[in-house]
Amino acid sequence: MNSRHPRAALVALTLLAATALASCDDGENGSGEPDSSETLLVEHDLGTAEIPADPQRVFVMPSGAIELAISLDLEMVGSPMWGGIEEFPEHISSHLPEEFSTAGTDAEPSFEDIAALEPDLIVGDDRIAEHLERLEGIAPVVGFDREDANGRVDWRFQLSRLAEILELEERANAVLADAEQRVAEVDATIPDNGETIAALRVRPEEVRFYTTTSSLSSGVLQNLEHITLADPDAGDLHEAGLWATFSSENLLDITTDWLYLVPDSPADLEALRSTGVWDRLPAVQAGQVCVAEDLGTWILNGPLATQIIADEVEACLGEAGSAE
Structure with a gap:
């Protein structure tokens, strides 16, 4: 009977070798990572x-x-x-x-x-x-x-x-779970007063009032519940429906409680503030205006930008920020 043990051992070794080869053939390189040629x-x-x-x-x-x-x-x-x-x-x-x-x-x-x-x-x-x-x-x-x-x-x-x-x-x-949690945290700091906000990109010689279908703000403003992101009901609507263009003559048609300004440059922001109608806007008169810190962050939307924009929005719209 003892003479049969070497044969059994040989069969076992053969099976192990075959298993090892199969694991190599299934696209892994032995480290559990896909082979570069797969x-x-x-x-x-x-x-x-x-x-x-x-x-x-x-x-x-x-x-x-x-x-x-x-x-x-x-x-x-x-x-x-x-x-x-x-x-x-x-x-x-x-x-x-x-x-x-x-x-x-x-x-x-x-x-x-x-x-x-x-x-x-x-x-x-x-x-x-x-x-x-x-x-x-x-x-x-x-x-x-x-x-x-x-x-x-x-x-x-x-x-x-x-x-x-x-x-x-x-x-x-x-990534999605982290973003959702952060936006919910910001929303919880904003008073639920039924107020509205407009997202405005300030460009040379025009203002773009972005719609709720746009990607401006990486979805932070769009997903708040304690304040409502408004759609423009005036201006010249862009063919893709992402924004409406306003000149200084029709800025008074923007009647939201808050404004969130995203300027292309400091000069463009100053030019807007210098218009004769700026001080007559309801949000300006109420002192409820926020200004984005970086154009690229607000335009190139994504999960990284979401975290930065969420911090900015909380600092301006949150109870601690808006009370300053």
Whole structure:
């Protein structure tokens, strides 16, 4: 009987070896991480793509999607630059790798510069559809819808959709929970007096009154319950319905209890305050005006901007801030 034990041991060793080989073949490198050569076939909002399971060189476009990529821990190599700024806000730039490069602007991306970065994946919202064929010639492309089913531009929806495509839902859910909690904390500090607020971008020679479907404020103002973000009922409505344009002549049509100003520059803010009608606005007369600290933070919406904007909103609208 003892002569049968070596044979049994040999069979056991053979089974162990086969199991080890199988674990290598299922796309893991022994550390539990996907092998760099493994790919996934994914359906996205612009089609189907075979993408790296663990992409190491991701190009993101337009620039508004950078915060989504940061939140999902994607390894980025570059993006276009938003045309309204010369450099990314500190809350974004501090998370970018040293080798990160820009390739043109959102309006005019440089495809030559994108190709030179040798991305292994290109991620963008559905506005890249017009460039899809050219981008697919550089690297696999994943596109996600920019607007939700109600036509609202919201980074929360975008993050959820991108995470679903890339199979990173757990990371996304944690980010979403943090943002929801912070906005709820801010809302709790605001008196529930049934007041309204207008989000105004102050530009040279015009004021844009943003609608509730816009992404201005990264959804912070839109998701408050103790104060209501108003839609414009006057002005010239933008074709996409994201804002209405006001000149100094019709500023008096803005009758909300509060104003939240997002100036393009200090000079633009001063020019607005110098108009003959400024002091006649109800919110100005009540001393209920807030001013955003940084244009880029309010325009390039996302989970990082949400935390910063929430702090600003609490400081101005919260009971402690509004009492000052």
